[in-house]
Amino acid sequence: MAVDTQADWQDGEVVEAAPAADGIQRIVLRPERPRPAAPGAHVDVAVEIDGRTDTRSYSVVRGSEDGGLLTISVQLAADSRGGSRFMHTLRPGDGLRMTQPLQNFPLRIGAPRYVLVAGGIGITAIAAMADVLRRLKADYVLVYVGRGRDRMAYLEELVERHGDRIRVHVDDEGTPLDASALVDGVAGAGPAELYMCGPIRLMDAVRRRWHDRGLPAADLRYETFGNSGWYDPEEFEVEIPRLGVRTVVGGGRSMLEALEQAGAEVISDCRKGECGLCQVRVLDVQGLIDHRDVFFSDEEKRTSPKMCACVSRAVCAPRPDGAPGPSGVEGRRALLTIDIP
Template structure:
């Protein structure tokens, strides 16, 4: 059960390969585009095993009323739950059901300095932020990390627009971004915006907390919440409902529960908002927490888990899906 969206039909006007395994989709909604700011995303209905599911994609670039198009970047992932596979199967002219833009990752203007940090496909929301800051003459830098330059979308355009404000880190060139050093270099009043894999976000959060920097000055968005263990099938038991549900290796607990008729409130589906939290009554194996909602201490307690991303490695879990106010206390 997700928060209510306002949906519309959109036609895929163009599909462009913008990097290895990354495609840019140009969408033309029937109702015209709605104003949005950098960091916004839209929800898209995709078909997985013939059933409709919802995936969220950041809007690329900045709002331009002329032309009336949305742009989203989709990376093809080998371990995809099906969203990227479905999107990559589409061709220009195909139609999608999309939501109006929403923004939970919005820039706050008026700061003396900004640092933007993007890892891989995490550049999609950060790209528009960099352009907006440049247009406003703000003082900022963008640190962009990836496996190789050929896998990093918008790199040439960013270089042309940002010049020395852009720093590129690529694993194949032996230059990796050190998030501890990044946070150590943050000066008072600076806001840090981060979008990338869970390992990057965890590293930044730990370094940020260690320095005692203001919590509100760190803004982040996650994607592809990979965990510490490979995803394998596990079983979920819900004694209160008398149900046992199998969760496939390429399926989330949230999706499996929904298919089994177990309603769990959710929204972000990337382990950030905490709406899908369930109580862990017992478990075998290891709880593989893949969210950024709970603190390290809460994760170590293994009393709750985010059904949208977290899993059980080499075991099973017994949960209760009943609403608990404490689920939303951090």
């Protein structure tokens, strides 16, 4: 996807670049036209991938009061489509194109109680919210979940800053988060708003329990990476018979990107599986669909013939007898047949 020239883009400069945790780079940017970033805000950044320009979104971990310095953090993804690799090459003095701070995940001030849940790199979207609530002396708890402490960015300073208001769950230490128990605790303590950002499995577990407990949908707010699913990303094929388009979607890129490169015009916006604008109609699938969005409900994912092209994928799932994918041929790609609006 080319950079949208109609957006409020500007030049930016890298001021600092240093590790924030294992595989996570802390990057401080100086925008050409400073603007304060509210909690939950993000910036879009132009990245160079294989000679083409694309766009990636990164949450603002913190910003100076006047917006003159904005801190983001980027995890080097194992299944990176190239954006995180590019961001990890940045050094102080490098220039890049970036937007003003954008807001899709606002913190509502005035709730009786807050529960903030961050899974892994999701802390980048949550940390600024916790800081604001601390300054306001609000009733809040910060729940930070990770696989290992060495991969949890800003952990030590968050523990120091938030004291007994932070709950740390570390898989490697045998203290994983029980999503059901978390939501049950919220339900039993009176009205509260829950904000979360993290892997899709964590988000789904919290959302399902929230729904099961009958808690108000408006009090559950979240932002997702749009890049984690139930299956490892693998290469598959997608075709649009009406347009005569057929292309391969590599494990390191999205179906939306592959279709755009093949000449299909797909309407899109967030590219994170949140807005649903890029939804396509599934005509047939030889394999399984790995829904990675948070736009469709669990019921819609089971029964609807639609999927979000920006994050969801097809996988060549094994048969019940353990044989490989739908054709029974080792290494065969899943084939997805779709139509677009």
